[in-house]
Amino acid sequence: MNIGEAAARTGLPAKTIRYYEEIRLIRPHRAANGYRSFNERDLHKLSFLARARALGFSIEDCRMLLALYEDETRASADVKRVAEGHLSRIDQKIADLKSMRETLSELVEACAGDHRPDCPILKGLSAEPARMPG
């Protein structure tokens, strides 16, 4: 099938599929007219990529996971290692965001949000953030 149908069936934009081919994640055949030609195997790989990307795996993680997916002799430990690495990166991001959220919401709550110029948010951004007042 052509790229349009592959896009429709995997939910990935055609642009993204071309990009995945460019970076050698997939290697669809070419028809005589030069069009990419996708088989069921390609579709599976694309769907796999779509799900892995939706879980936030980097492209390089995806490349590794796809290789393991295709390797019948893999050890599940190898897969698990990749996933655990990603999990800890997610945890780190969540922690960072929560910390930002904490600071920011304190500032927002302290701000009257009216017509006056006095603003704790700007004060907080212009001064070294004071530590817990206690």
Added chain:
Amino acid sequence: MNIGEAAARTGLPAKTIRYYEEIRLIRPHRAANGYRSFNERDLHKLSFLARARALGFSIEDCRMLLALYEDETRASADVKRVAEGHLSRIDQKIADLKSMRETLSELVEACAGDHRPDCPILKGLSAEPARMPG
């Protein structure tokens, strides 16, 4: 002072400071020899930017916040609106990451992580993710 000292005192890399000038967030003077020359006001703005960026504000948010910071007649409501917008983006990101984390950790926990090829993580990525089995 030169860019090196400005970098040391704000904690921002010199490259980043040059970039901020390029996108017109700051406009340091130039000395006769062509070197950028930073005054205290520039330093304050750079520190402000460093803190705003550390809280995850986008460059465009920073541009807006900096303009409000410099405008003595601002309304704190305008600042608050920017901050609240950012706060809700943070909340959305946290929610997304938590959702990823949830799915991923279920898969990781189900994986034996041994020498055998059987792997629930790969299975989960290759099949339509099953909804709660209940």
Added chain:
DNA sequence: ATGGACCTTCCAGCGCTGGGAAGGTCAAGG
């Protein structure tokens, strides 16, 4: 005069698309 630390500009790249131009190909309809 020389060395090295500093400064300058410009160019390219990261991951991951998205947008759009310019052009080839195909199937259907007049």
Added chain:
DNA sequence: CCTTGACCTTCCCAGCGCTGGAAGGTCCAT
């Protein structure tokens, strides 16, 4: 047979927010 329009192709530019490197100018100490 020719046109229309949907599809496909490649290529290049843009964006985020820097970051790296190359090539070269400036300054200061020795």
